[in-house]
Each structure stands twice: as C-alpha cells, then as structure tokens.
Amino acid sequence: MTDDEKDRLAWATSRLPAELRQNNVVYLHLVGGLSVESAARLARASVELAAAEIQAAELLLPGLLALNPLPRPRQIPALGFRALVSPAAMAAGRSDAQPCAACGKIGLGYHALECDATGRLWNNHYVCEFCTRAGRVEALGLSFNEVDRAQLDTTLARVNPDLASSERSIRTESLSREIIFCTPRPPILQPFLWPAHCGEYLGFVAQVSTDDLCALSPDGDGIQLFRDRLLTAEPPDEEWILGSWEYGFAPKGFTHVYLWRCLVCGEPFLTSDNE
Numbered sequence: 117m118t119d120d121e122k123d124r125l126a127w128a129t130s131r132l133p134a135e136l137r138q139n140n141v142v143y144l145h146l147v148g149g150l151s152v153e154s155a156a157r158l159a160r161a162s163v164e165l166a167a168a169e170i171q172a173a174e175l176l177l178p179g180l181l182a183l184n185p186l187p188r189p190r191q192i193p194a195l196g197f198r199a200l201v202s203p204a205a206m207a208a209g210r211s212d213a214q215p216c217a218a219c220g221k222i223g224l225g226y227h228a229l230e231c232d233a234t235g236r237l238w239n240n241h242y243v244c245e246f247c248t249r250a251g252r253v254e255a256l257g258l259s260f261n262e263v264d265r266a267q268l269d270t271t272l273a274r275v276n277p278d279l280a281s282s283e284r285s286i287r288t289e290s291l292s293r294e295i296i297f298c299t300p301r302p303p304i305l306q307p308f309l310w311p312a313h314c315g316e317y318l319g320f321v322a323q324v325s326t327d328d329l330c331a332l333s334p335d336g337d338g339i340q341l342f343r344d345r346l347l348t349a350e351p352p353d354e355e356w357i358l359g360s361w362e363y364g365f366a367p368k369g370f371t372h373v374y375l376w377r378c379l380v381c382g383e384p385f386l387t388s389d390n391e
C-alpha cells in the first residue's frame with residue numbers, strides 16, 4: 117500500500133459509522149496492518165467482536181473510498197464531519213427517530229434537500245449518519261448544501277498558483293462534493309452558498325450573538341469584528357451594521373449572524389441571513 121492509499125483508507129475509516137470506530141480495531145487492522153487478534157488485544161475487545169466490526173467495515177469501505185477524497189486529507193479534530201467545527205453545528209436534524217431515506221434504518225437523521233430541474237424543494241428527507249458520510253444522498257437526487265464553487269476556485273488559485281487548472285477543477289469538484297453530499301446542513305435559516313477561504317470550504321461554527329462577537333474580538337470591539345469579517349458581495353451598509361448591532365442579533369433582534377472559521381488559516385468569518 118502506498119502512503120496515498122494508506123491516507124485514503126484512513127480517511128475512509130474515519131467516516132465509518134461511530135459503532136464501527138469506537139474500538140478502533142478496523143483502523144488497527146486495515147490501516148495499521150495488525151492481525152485481527154492483535155488489533156482486538158490492543159483495543160481490549162473480543163476477537164469475535166473485532167472480526168465482526170472489520171467484516172461490517174469492509175462492506176462499507178468501497179463506497180467511502182469511491183468518494184475520491186483529497187490526495188492528502190487534513191485531519192480536523194471535529195465531532196464527525198470535517199467542515200462542522202463545533203457541537204452546535206451538528207444540530208440541523210430531527211431529535212426524534214426517522215427512517216433513513218437511503219437505507220431505511222430508523223434513527224436520528226440529517227435533513228437533506230430534494231433538487232429538481234426547476235430548483236430546490238424543501239421536502240422532508242432524513243438521512244442517517246453513515247449514509248450521510250458515504251454520500252448516498254446523491255443517488256437519491258438529494259443534497260445537503262449548495263456551495264460557492266467560484267469562491268473556492270479563486271482562493272485555490274491564489275494559495276496554489278502552480279496548480280494546473282485541470283488539477284484545480286478536480287480538487288474543487290472533490291471538496292464541493294464533500295460539502296454538497298456528505299456534510300449535514302448547518303442550522304442556517306435562509307438558503308446560502310457554503311463560503312470558502314484559502315482553497316478550502318470554511319468550517320461552520322455556530323450562530324452568534326453580539327456578546328459572542330465582543331468575546332471573540334481580541335480588544336472586545338465586537339461591532340468592528342462584525343464590520344470587518346462579514347462575507348458579503350458588496351460592502352455592508354453602515355446604517356444596517358449599526359441597526360443590526362443596536363437591536364442585537366437573532367433570536368433577540370432580526371439579523372441572524374453565523375460564525376465560520378477557515379480550516380487552513382484559522383481566521384474567523386461571519387455570514388448573515390438578511391443584509
């Protein structure tokens with residue numbers, strides 16, 4: 117196995133359902149190259165359990181590997197999904213059990229959107245964690261998010277000027293697919309395009325209040341942070357900035373503001389539902 121193959125396999129194993137990752141035997145056996153017995157011993161699991169987990173994982177891994185991940189995936193210490201960087205981001209599902217639209221299993225699911233030729237419908241489809249990670253919604257004509265491909269492409273060209281344009285479009289496509297088909301939609305009120313920076317899609321953190329922004333700003337100047345870090349096509353109107361700040365952000369006021377972080381440079385960014 118080459119290093120890249122090993123990386124891809126590690127990437128795919130990290131996207132297995134939680135119950136197949138809890139003992140780590142799948143990783144130890146398939147990526148680490150240990151025998152089933154050694155992996156079981158190291159994980160303090162029974163050989164039978166280890167073998168059953170490996171067998172289940174081997175059925176799922178081809179589908180995960182077919183997702184064509186990054187040649188060198190970056191490890192982000194996130195709760196499950198790479199571009200969702202805080203527990204608050206994981207909330208866009210239903211708290212009651214639903215049948216998974218892809219596998220039929222009843223459990224907690226993430227909300228997927230239905231697309232048709234005319235645009236997007238907001239019918240209710242719930243998809244379980246495994247099917248989400250495996251990108252199975254694509255085959256059902258469903259998706260979770262829309263992305264700002266052009267922004268990703270521009271920033272990718274900026275941080276990596278030597279990358280051939282064919283390579284760049286492969287990378288753009290692969291990163292976009294991960295957001296569109298494998299990343300649960302963050303709890304954002306209005307339709308939005310997932311923003312990008314430094315040649316990566318941003319990590320969604322949470323909806324924030326004016327107090328949160330004051331706490332986040334190194335000098336406590338929350339409104340300046342709001343002004344500087346808001347991602348908008350046009351520079352925001354100063355009157356709107358002042359008004360939104362004065363009323364406070366939703367749920368207290370009317371303006372919903374969301375915090376993101378660049379997965380590469382770590383800089384914070386903000387988006388808003390109504391500007």
Ligand SMILES: [Zn+2]
Pocket residue numbers: 216217218219220221243244245246247248
């Ligand atoms: Zn499922």
Ligand SMILES: [Zn+2]
Pocket residue numbers: 313314378379380381382383
């Ligand atoms: Zn960045």
